[in-house]
Amino acid sequence: MLSKSKIKLIQSLNLKKNRDESGVFLVEGNKMVEEAIRSGFEIEFLACTSGFAAQHPEIGRRANDWVETDSETISKASLLKNPQEALAIVVQQKDLTPEINPENELCLALDFIQDPGNLGTILRIADWFGISQVVCSENTVDVFNPKVVQASMGSIFRIKTGITELSGFIKNAATKEIPVYGTFLEGKNIYHESLTSNGIIVLGNEGNGISEPISRLISHKLLIPTFSTNENKPESLNVAVAAAICCSEFRRK
Amino acid sequence: MLSKSKIKLIQSLNLKKNRDESGVFLVEGNKMVEEAIRSGFEIEFLACTSGFAAQHPEIGRRANDWVETDSETISKASLLKNPQEALAIVVQQKDLTPEINPENELCLALDFIQDPGNLGTILRIADWFGISQVVCSENTVDVFNPKVVQASMGSIFRIKTGITELSGFIKNAATKEIPVYGTFLEGKNIYHESLTSNGIIVLGNEGNGISEPISRLISHKLLIPTFSTNENKPESLNVAVAAAICCSEFRRK
Numbered sequence: 001m002l003s004k005s006k007i008k009l010i011q012s013l014n015l016k017k018n019r020d021e022s023g024v025f026l027v028e029g030n031k032m033v034e035e036a037i038r039s040g041f042e043i044e045f046l047a048c049t050s051g052f053a054a055q056h057p058e059i060g061r062r063a064n065d066w067v068e069t070d071s072e073t074i075s076k077a078s079l080l081k082n083p084q085e086a087l088a089i090v091v092q093q094k095d096l097t098p099e100i101n102p103e104n105e106l107c108l109a110l111d112f113i114q115d116p117g118n119l120g121t122i123l124r125i126a127d128w129f130g131i132s133q134v135v136c137s138e139n140t141v142d143v144f145n146p147k148v149v150q151a152s153m154g155s156i157f158r159i160k161t162g163i164t165e166l167s168g169f170i171k172n173a174a175t176k177e178i179p180v181y182g183t184f185l186e187g188k189n190i191y192h193e194s195l196t197s198n199g200i201i202v203l204g205n206e207g208n209g210i211s212e213p214i215s216r217l218i219s220h221k222l223l224i225p226t227f228s229t230n231e232n233k234p235e236s237l238n239v240a241v242a243a244a245i246c247c248s249e250f251r252r253k
Numbered sequence: 254m255l256s257k258s259k260i261k262l263i264q265s266l267n268l269k270k271n272r273d274e275s276g277v278f279l280v281e282g283n284k285m286v287e288e289a290i291r292s293g294f295e296i297e298f299l300a301c302t303s304g305f306a307a308q309h310p311e312i313g314r315r316a317n318d319w320v321e322t323d324s325e326t327i328s329k330a331s332l333l334k335n336p337q338e339a340l341a342i343v344v345q346q347k348d349l350t351p352e353i354n355p356e357n358e359l360c361l362a363l364d365f366i367q368d369p370g371n372l373g374t375i376l377r378i379a380d381w382f383g384i385s386q387v388v389c390s391e392n393t394v395d396v397f398n399p400k401v402v403q404a405s406m407g408s409i410f411r412i413k414t415g416i417t418e419l420s421g422f423i424k425n426a427a428t429k430e431i432p433v434y435g436t437f438l439e440g441k442n443i444y445h446e447s448l449t450s451n452g453i454i455v456l457g458n459e460g461n462g463i464s465e466p467i468s469r470l471i472s473h474k475l476l477i478p479t480f481s482t483n484e485n486k487p488e489s490l491n492v493a494v495a496a497a498i499c500c501s502e503f504r505r506k
Contacts, residue, residue: 035485125490127481128480130480130481155487227381228382232292235407237378241493244497245497248502
């Protein structure tokens, strides 16, 4: 069974403060917990139904501590609208910023992404396009936010993420002549530019785009052109959509 | 001021049943209401602050009925977490399915899209890429759902949408030899295929992809290849992300 104090701990992980203090995060749902088990992340605690346990004999080896319980109890602890048969408390990977290196590989840099759904979707896109490094500005939403984790569909376990003071990170790259890309309305048509297999692709805030100080550090301004012939044209694309089109173009070429 | 019965009417538009009965939908926020004013849609009612009214002298001409009120009253009526200075009740455009014609233009066909955020984002993508026709299966979320409307960022006013029995619609197109595209794990690499400037691009359900009966009607199966070199590869892309990459590829070529 799941103790009251454990349920309280699980629910407390909805808040960043509590995640920061404990250094763990919450993973929910059968598929996501399976991804956690398959990953190299340390699983501090796991709760699941007997059915889920029977399908995953490796749980005992992978989790430091675990219990079998019924789905009603999991529902009680869950932050999801439609809880499933398993949840897990997983240890956060330490900040990997020093390891993230855009010299030989592509790296995404997130400049104040606010929406957890967007961040999770961006991790999933990076994973699909074989971009294993994502660095976040200090004001970007926490990658271990439960909504980010769920929207990443398991990609959180495969992507190296780090938090850093973004302008310093980019300036440092610029001194090594690493290309720094970003999309702007006054940029050059992404379909016609030659794109490298290393460097930094900066993605900006949902409402305001890339911030002024970071804009000045972009060496290659790109444009995803609109094909609208409407008099009243759309103003922008969603940031995860722009990320997808950028990643697709970088990889296609 | 905003009467109690008007507030009740506004809030009732959260439910499809009420939208269907009244034939109207709710538009919220300054930018979205501005888009409604600029559009050709009939505005049945508009409520805004005096500040918003001063900036939009055309309101009297555009709205059948309107009131000036304070932002607190708008908050009371609003379905948004962060209400702004204006909201409007707008008349739904009639079902445009008979008008939607994939013979000369591209058209998106949505096969059981469930998430309103995804549908709104897909409308925004279609708009950006100059695809003005989107046809929805009967089990796709309602395009006039307030969350769809908000996520579309105004594109709802520029895209022709219709609801139809999808397999009939596609079969009819097939008899005219109109190409029908969809993405599948066993499809051909989208980056290498030649793509037409007309036809139907089918997008499938978030969890299950394109349904079995619709799959059989797809004449051109495409694949967005993964570039992941991870042993444990991501399974799929979010449907709006897949839509973005498809639209980008069709327009680029």
